[in-house]
Amino acid sequence: MNEYQRQAYLDALGVEQYVPRWLLTVAPEPRACPLPEEVAPEPQVAPASDKAAPAPKSVAPTPVSEVLDGMRREPSRQRAPEKPTPEPASPAVEPAEPVTPFTLSIWRSPLPVLVLDAREPRAAFPTDRLLRNLLNALGPHDAQRVIEEILPWPLVNNPAVRLTAEDARAELHTWLEAELATGSVRYVLLMGANAARYFLPEGQSYSEALGQVQTLSRFNVSALVAPSLIELLRDPARKRSLWQALQAWLPMTP
Incomplete structure (x- = not known):
């Protein structure tokens, strides 16, 4: 994963991160971590005059931030004159449109079906009653064990995390894999555009797949x-x- 994602996960796990502020004379040379926009290449090859003075004992230590900034600035200088033609390729990958943060309702029940529903927090509708009627139609179960959980996206609230469809797909796929690890779920009901879009095959739209298994x-x-x-x-x-589409799943037993 890239550096922004790594920091976001560690921050969510409560792991404190340490980065030295100064490059000490006997310390190893720092390496720039890969970032989402571009992969930082190896440290710049400095002229012979700079190479001869990596860490003089009499000089104050160099800030690590300056060293890493120089490592990140170097590729942009070399890339323009060296290969002007590949530049159009990067805009082709980057026009990923940003995704507005959203929330999903996750409904769990004794039935082997997991319901993901696209929420509209400001809409005052009796969605709970409709969902329970829907589950009753799928099969007999203990209604007291029907539980709703709110799943927000992005899962990690960090300004460094990009909000693109690719990132939403990657995070939600990881979440669903963990959710299905118990083996108790055999069916998934994707209700609404935000619930379906990131689990359907790429290139297939919500409207095209509507009503289909x-x-x-x-x-x-x-x-x-x-x-x-x-x-x-x-x-x-x-x-x-x-109801007609649900006939393919009925009857469903726990």
Whole structure:
């Protein structure tokens, strides 16, 4: 992973990070960590005059920040004259549009189905009642064991973490892998655009997959793409197509 992600994970785990402020005379030379935008190459080759004075004993220690800044600035100087043609390739990869932070409702129950629903926190709709009716249609279960959890994205609130679709996909895939590790879930119900977009194969849109059963090969589970609970309550006519699609899963037993 890149340096920003590493720092974000360590910060979320409560691991204190230490970076020396000064380059001491007997200390090894620091290395720049890879960043998301560009990979820092090896330290710049200084002229012979600079090479002869790596760490004079009589001179005050050099700040580490200056050394790392010089290592990051060097590639931008060399890249322009050396290869002007590959430059267009980087804009082609970088136009990843930013993703607005969002939240999902994660519904767990005794049934072997995990429900991910796209939330709209400001909308006052009885989504809880609709979800419980939906689970009752899937199979008999103990209603007292139906639990909702709010999953925010990004999972780590760090300004250094980029908010792109690629980052959202990577983080949510890691989360779902951990969620399915117990083996108690065989089906996933993806309700709403934000719940489905990052688990569908790349290039497939939410509207194209709506109402279809998808095989998430990476997770070895079957997933049904459906409207969110809010969308169903705003347009009750859409419930009919959802009940028809659910027939492929019924009856479902714990």
